[in-house]
Amino acid sequence: xxxxxVRRLLLMPLTLIGVTLLIFGMLSFLSPAERVSLYVxxxxxNDIVMNSLIERYGLDDPFLAQYWRxxxxxxxxxxGEWAGGILRGNFGYSRSANQNIxxxxxxxxxxxxxxxxxxxxxxxxxxxxxxxxxxKNHDKLIDQITxxxxxxxxxxxxxxxxLLMLMFFYAKYxxxxxxxxxxxxxxxxxxxxxxxYTSLVTVDALLNGRFDIFLDALRHxxxxxxxxxxxxxxLYLRIMRSSMLESMNQDYIVxxxxxxxxxxxxxxxxxxxxxxxxxxxMSGMTIAGLLSGVTxxxxxxxxPGIGSAAAAASTQLDVVTILxxxxxxxxxxxxxxxxxxxxxxxxDPRVRLS
Amino acid sequence: xxxxxxxxxxxxxLIGEYTERKVSRTExxxxxELYRILKGIFTTPSSVAGFILIAIFILVAVxxxxxxxxxxxxxxxxKIMRDGFGSVPKTPGTIWAKNPPxxxxxxxxxxxxxxxHLFGTASGGWDIFYGVIWGTRTAIKVGLVIEGITLLxxxxxxxxAGFYGGILDTIIMxxxxxxxxxxxxxxxxxxxxxxxPIIGKGIWPATIALVAFGWMSYAxxxxxxxxxxxxxxxxxxxxxxxxxxxxxxFKHIIPNAIYPTLVVASLDIGSIVVSFAALSFLGxxxxxxxxxxxxxxxxxRNWIPQLANYWWILIYPGMAxxxxxxxxxxxxxxxxxxMDPRMRNR
Numbered sequence: 001x002x003x004x005x006v007r008r009l010l011l012m013p014l015t016l017i018g019v020t021l022l023i024f025g026m027l028s029f030l031s032p033a034e035r036v037s038l039y040v041x042x043x044x045x046n047d048i049v050m051n052s053l054i055e056r057y058g059l060d061d062p063f064l065a066q067y068w069r070x071x072x073x074x075x076x077x078x079x080g081e082w083a084g085g086i087l088r089g090n091f092g093y094s095r096s097a098n099q100n101i102x103x104x105x106x107x108x109x110x111x112x113x114x115x116x117x118x119x120x121x122x123x124x125x126x127x128x129x130x131x132x133x134x135x136k137n138h139d140k141l142i143d144q145i146t147x148x149x150x151x152x153x154x155x156x157x158x159x160x161x162x163l164l165m166l167m168f169f170y171a172k173y174x175x176x177x178x179x180x181x182x183x184x185x186x187x188x189x190x191x192x193x194x195x196x197y198t199s200l201v202t203v204d205a206l207l208n209g210r211f212d213i214f215l216d217a218l219r220h221x222x223x224x225x226x227x228x229x230x231x232x233x234x235l236y237l238r239i240m241r242s243s244m245l246e247s248m249n250q251d252y253i254v255x256x257x258x259x260x261x262x263x264x265x266x267x268x269x270x271x272x273x274x275x276x277x278x279x280x281x282m283s284g285m286t287i288a289g290l291l292s293g294v295t296x297x298x299x300x301x302x303x304p305g306i307g308s309a310a311a312a313a314s315t316q317l318d319v320v321t322i323l324x325x326x327x328x329x330x331x332x333x334x335x336x337x338x339x340x341x342x343x344x345x346x347x348d349p350r351v352r353l354s
Numbered sequence: 355x356x357x358x359x360x361x362x363x364x365x366x367x368l369i370g371e372y373t374e375r376k377v378s379r380t381e382x383x384x385x386x387e388l389y390r391i392l393k394g395i396f397t398t399p400s401s402v403a404g405f406i407l408i409a410i411f412i413l414v415a416v417x418x419x420x421x422x423x424x425x426x427x428x429x430x431x432x433k434i435m436r437d438g439f440g441s442v443p444k445t446p447g448t449i450w451a452k453n454p455p456x457x458x459x460x461x462x463x464x465x466x467x468x469x470x471h472l473f474g475t476a477s478g479g480w481d482i483f484y485g486v487i488w489g490t491r492t493a494i495k496v497g498l499v500i501e502g503i504t505l506l507x508x509x510x511x512x513x514x515a516g517f518y519g520g521i522l523d524t525i526i527m528x529x530x531x532x533x534x535x536x537x538x539x540x541x542x543x544x545x546x547x548x549x550x551p552i553i554g555k556g557i558w559p560a561t562i563a564l565v566a567f568g569w570m571s572y573a574x575x576x577x578x579x580x581x582x583x584x585x586x587x588x589x590x591x592x593x594x595x596x597x598x599x600x601x602x603x604f605k606h607i608i609p610n611a612i613y614p615t616l617v618v619a620s621l622d623i624g625s626i627v628v629s630f631a632a633l634s635f636l637g638x639x640x641x642x643x644x645x646x647x648x649x650x651x652x653x654x655r656n657w658i659p660q661l662a663n664y665w666w667i668l669i670y671p672g673m674a675x676x677x678x679x680x681x682x683x684x685x686x687x688x689x690x691x692x693m694d695p696r697m698r699n700r
Contacts, residue, residue: 014528015528015531015532015535018528018529018531018532019532019535019536021532022532022533026544026545026548027548029548029549029552030548030551030552034551147687148400151400151680151683151684151687152676152680154683155624155676155679155680155683156676156679157628157631157632157635157648157651157675157676157679158632159631159632159635159648159651159652160651160668160672160675160676163651163654163655163658163661163668163672164668164672166658166661167661167662167665167668168662170658170659170661171658171659171660171661171662171663172661172662178658238687238690242691289537292537292540293537293540295537295539295540295543295636296539296632296635296636299636300655307540310540310543310544311543311636313547314543314544314546314547314636314638315547315636315637315638317547317550317551318547319544319547319548322540322543322544322547323544325540326536326537326540326541326544329536329537329540330535330536330537333535333536333537334535337535
């Protein structure tokens with residue numbers, strides 16, 4: 001077990017290097033002049049200035065030399081200041097968001113985290129529950145209806161379903177608006193009397209004793225949560241259903257039934273725990289996916305997370321920003337993957353032994 | 355005594371089932387595995403419904419010029435026809451005032467002699483019916499092109515890894531891992547944002563981006579199947595008689611390992627079309643006015659507060675997308691049940 005974890009941990013830096021190489025490789029599709037104009041605010045009009053900039057930042061150097069400089073930065077000979085270097089946290093300036101990328105992430109990431117936290121139970125819990133319902137009623141009408149309901153949701157592109165939700169609940173009935181907060185609440189939150197402890201609006205609102213703001217924030221979260229849940233339920237439904245059916249066919253279930261265990265207990269105490277193992281793996285990846293920004297859903301609901309920031313950056317061809325964001329999300333997914341694999345090994349002895 | 359006889363009968367039946375199962379001619383041609391898969395998807399009701407949906411879309415795509423003919427002498431029939439440039443969307447049923455298309459026979463028979471906007475227009479006079487019909491062509495074209503290239507790339511890489519094994523396999527699998535680290539849509543967005551200034555707007559930036567981050571699952575799938583086929587006795591036999599690597603690969607291994615990958619890939623067309631639509635919904639990829647469903651839906655984005663009044667901008671293209679994907683998913687869902695070893699014989 002320890003050996004397995006150590007090996008995974010040793011492989012991680014290797015994958016990380018691969019990830020950064022790939023990102024930098026994408027960047028080098030652009031010519032040196034194009035890359036200058038990505039980073040410099042006043043794009044030089046004449047060739048001499050352009051060439052001196054290319055020379056100064058070594059944009060014509062061999063690939064690996066540039067990669068190294070991109071990773072650790074370059075010391076300015078005159079001022080002694082470090083320019084660039086993502087390892088130093090210098091990601092650059094985001095043109096689409098008009099601020100430093102680190103600040104952008106600091107401001108946007110909590111919103112994404114908040115949405116992810118609230119989505120976990122409706123998405124994973126309800127999806128799994130649907131799977132259990134379908135498995136219990138295997139091949140009966142309920143089974144078919146649940147599955148069809150799931151497949152239909154899975155067939156909805158998130159932008160179509162999200163806009164449908166907005167059409168009903170915002171345009172027609174004005175119950176659940178888009179964005180993160182209403183204007184009046186936004187004013188309070190950004191005002192002096194409101195302390196930001198965690199940057200998660202709902203938590204901060206409760207800590208500040210502002211129940212009205214808490215409710216307002218929840219109201220804005222409802223539609224994105226419904227959208228994310230409905231389009232993903234089918235995944236959990238399908239996995240839980242087949243895993244449940246499999247475990248209900250095992251010998252120990254027959255034994256349990258034979259010795260007269262109540263049907264309810266057979267399902268809940270014997271079949272379910274083992275059937276849940278694949279759900280654990282899936283939910284790890286789902287949570288990581290939610291944390292790395294749900295691009296389309298955030299964009300539709302004008303929700304200020306990192307997903308919508310990435311979408312805005314890529315439509316405005318702001319390559320610097322989107323590369324940084326994709327690096328961040330890649331990192332999140334990598335760590336999540338590691339955690340999932342280790343948990344899986346703990347849960348399932350068969351994995352551990354091999 | 356009677357009981358023993360019954361048991362005997364049962365046993366006989368069982369043995370008979372295994373020894374005398376009738377093997378039809380199609381099964382002989384297709385091989386037992388592929389036959390089982392195909393028989394499964396053509397007998398499950400939901401997947402048959404899926405096939406019907408897909409077939410309808412294919413027919414619409416093929417007959418798009420007959421359903422709504424493009425402007426005469428146009429260079430690009432995929433450019434959505436528009437009725438003036440008015441900023442207010444027109445309701446379905448409004449008369450097509452400026453430059454209507456020629457009236458085809460089916461329209462004359464079922465609707466009338468004058469074109470109306472069957473599905474309304476978006477702001478800017480874009481006719482939604484035209485967009486949905488020609489968008490079907492875009493969807494199928496894009497789905498086939500992207501899926502084809504992705505599959506080819508995946509198969510080549512997977513075959514290299516699976517066949518040669520060793521250090522090459524390790525390296526390739528690491529690379530696969532690196533590519534899979536990124537969230538698919540965001541990675542594709544990034545690459546198309548980089549490619550758009552280089553190769554210009556159109557379907558190509560998104561196509562390349564989706565291929566670049568889509569091949570990995572096929573590579574893994576076929577690699578796994580090759581690894582298992584490679585160990586079979588007939589491969590050893592081929593080696594013993596001195597067959598060359600290339601012959602073993604193309605004549606013996608690939609034909610025996612490729613079907614699961616092909617089947618899975620063909621059903622991914624639905625999700626590929628959605629990814630493409632998602633990119634163009636965000637405004638990455640095709641230029642404004644190109645007939646693709648994602649872009650039509652994005653027209654609805656400008657009217658979110660009044661969507662209840664202008665519902666047709668969202669509903670018609672949205673319905674096309676959902677039904678298209680539903681078709682593929684219904685087939686895919688049945689297929690996964692058939693291919694899932696845990697669900698066998700149940």
